Amino acid sequence: MIDLKNISKSFNGRVILENVTSSFEKGHVNLVIGGSGSGKTVMMKCMVGLVDIDEGEILYDGKPFSGLSRKERKPFRQEIGMVFQGGALFDSLTVEQNVMFPLNMFTRLSLEEKKERVNFCLKRVNLENVNNLGPSELSGGMKKRVAIARAIAPNPNYLFCDEPNSGLDPRTSIVIDNLIKEITEEFSITTIVNTHDMNSVMEIGDKILFLFEGKKWWEGSVDDILRTDNKEINDFIFASKLAKAIKKV
Amino acid sequence: MNWLFHLGRYWIFMKEMIIKPEKFSIYWKQFVRELDNFGFGSLGIVALTSVFMGAVITIQTVYNLVNPLVPLEAVGIVARDSIILEFSPTMMSLVLAGKIGSSIASEIGTMRVTEQIDALEIMGINSSAYLVLPKVMAALAIFPFVVIISMFLGIFGGWVAGTAAGVISSSEYIMGIQDSFVPFNVVFALIKTITFSLIITTVSAYQGYHTQGGALEVGKSSTNAVVYSSILILIFDYILTQLILT
Numbered sequence: 001m002i003d004l005k006n007i008s009k010s011f012n013g014r015v016i017l018e019n020v021t022s023s024f025e026k027g028h029v030n031l032v033i034g035g036s037g038s039g040k041t042v043m044m045k046c047m048v049g050l051v052d053i054d055e056g057e058i059l060y061d062g063k064p065f066s067g068l069s070r071k072e073r074k075p076f077r078q079e080i081g082m083v084f085q086g087g088a089l090f091d092s093l094t095v096e097q098n099v100m101f102p103l104n105m106f107t108r109l110s111l112e113e114k115k116e117r118v119n120f121c122l123k124r125v126n127l128e129n130v131n132n133l134g135p136s137e138l139s140g141g142m143k144k145r146v147a148i149a150r151a152i153a154p155n156p157n158y159l160f161c162d163e164p165n166s167g168l169d170p171r172t173s174i175v176i177d178n179l180i181k182e183i184t185e186e187f188s189i190t191t192i193v194n195t196h197d198m199n200s201v202m203e204i205g206d207k208i209l210f211l212f213e214g215k216k217w218w219e220g221s222v223d224d225i226l227r228t229d230n231k232e233i234n235d236f237i238f239a240s241k242l243a244k245a246i247k248k249v
Numbered sequence: 250m251n252w253l254f255h256l257g258r259y260w261i262f263m264k265e266m267i268i269k270p271e272k273f274s275i276y277w278k279q280f281v282r283e284l285d286n287f288g289f290g291s292l293g294i295v296a297l298t299s300v301f302m303g304a305v306i307t308i309q310t311v312y313n314l315v316n317p318l319v320p321l322e323a324v325g326i327v328a329r330d331s332i333i334l335e336f337s338p339t340m341m342s343l344v345l346a347g348k349i350g351s352s353i354a355s356e357i358g359t360m361r362v363t364e365q366i367d368a369l370e371i372m373g374i375n376s377s378a379y380l381v382l383p384k385v386m387a388a389l390a391i392f393p394f395v396v397i398i399s400m401f402l403g404i405f406g407g408w409v410a411g412t413a414a415g416v417i418s419s420s421e422y423i424m425g426i427q428d429s430f431v432p433f434n435v436v437f438a439l440i441k442t443i444t445f446s447l448i449i450t451t452v453s454a455y456q457g458y459h460t461q462g463g464a465l466e467v468g469k470s471s472t473n474a475v476v477y478s479s480i481l482i483l484i485f486d487y488i489l490t491q492l493i494l495t
Contacts, residue, residue, distance in 0.1 A: 045367075048371050049371075050367055050370060050371065070375075073373070074373045077371060077372060077373030078372070078373055080371055080372075082368065082371045084364045084367065084368060085364070086363055086364060088363060088364040088365050088367065088368040089365075090360075090365055090368075091359070091360075091363075091365070101372075102372050104275060105275065105372060105374060106372075106373075
């Protein structure tokens with residue numbers, strides 16, 4: 001479980017996040033939605049420690065994370081997996097080496113054990129016989145799946161996904177969404193997903209946090225979102241004609 | 250005051266880089282890869298530049314030696330000392346700043362803009378040490394050998410050009426390069442080379458590591474890496490010459 005308590009962040013006097021408080025539960029897919037520039041990515045970077053918050057507190061299973069030094073954060077980091085928007089696979093490494101990378105860094109497993117774990121993770125994301133390919137030889141959807149495999153390789157307790165569906169066709173998006181949902185439940189991970197994709201919201205969101213101009217504007221479940229009369233969230237979610245028609249039904 | 254900001258950030262970057270690595274075995278693989286990249290990868294351009302540089306120095310020295318009282322062996326002495334003291338360490342470092350410096354900046358810059366460095370940081374890896382330290386160590390280890398090869402090839406190029414053009418005999422040139430040889434000049438050249446290799450790798454890595462934006466900014470970082478490395482090489486060339494040779 002991850003708790004955010006009144007976190008704020010500004011860059012050069014410009015407020016990006018303002019007093020955001022929320023909690024994300026274990027074994028659930030927690031979605032953070034909001035328009036471009038609403039502060040989703042900055043909030044995720046604050047949560048993983050890439051950006052330091054100005055005020056507030058971030059707790060991982062009740063233990064303080066924000067305010068710790070690089071050395072003190074190390075045990076937490078080894079429990080965090082992250083899937084970046086573009087995959088962020090290491091160009092100079094093959095698929096197998098990419099997935100094995102965190103295992104090489106933080107475990108004392110033998111090469112055979114590491115290969116076994118890599119194959120398990122790749123199989124789990126429905127990828128096989130791609131071990132020796134380079135990232136440049138993969139499609140967008142495959143890159144995302146390798147990124148998920150790399151993120152889950154060291155058995156993380158927390159999984160962060162920054163717009164995992166961006167640039168993917170609707171069918172592949174659903175595959176990635178379902179994969180995130182299945183992995184979250186199977187390994188009982190605290191998963192937080194930043195997304196613009198309304199299909200994801202409807203398909204896999206256990207909890208939804210809506211950010212607007214850096215503030216927590218709305219929070220609830222998928223059922224709640226369909227019934228809410230909050231203007232900003234309705235404008236955001238039901239922006240298209242199709243979505244408006246669904247809302248009416 | 251912009252330069253002061255960059256100077257401060259450069260020192261912080263250097264400090265973070267030398268923090269103890271997580272696992273030596275990982276750094277070793279990177280180090281060996283960079284040795285190959287910097288060493289064998291640079292030999293072609295270094296060989297070509299050195300041979301022609303030696304050839305031009307020899308022919309120009311002969312052309313300028315119009316005094317019949319000065320023996321032609323002096324051409325060998327001038328060529329040797331110019332190559333050892335200045336051309337091989339400094340000019341080769343400028344060439345390597347162009348080849349290796351831009352490659353380091355664009356590689357690390359691309360990793361920055363594609364969030365690969367963020368991925369390393371999230372895993373708890375000291376990204377500056379992981380990415381830059383093996384490059385610095387490899388450059389410090391291999392550049393002196395590259396420059397020594399350049400010295401031999403430069404002197405050889407001078408001999409080939411001088412004798413082929415018929416402006417100096419083989420024996421005169423060889424006598425010249427053996428005459429009044431000061432071994433400390435080679436030591437001085439290696440001191441310069443080590444300093445320049447540190448400048449090329451760290452300045453280029455710094456430029457790449459702090460890239461922000463996209464492809465355009467990666468290009469700018471790459472250009473800045475070459476420009477700033479070259480300027481610093483020339484400044485430190487003067488400082489070291491002043492400090493050590495005078």
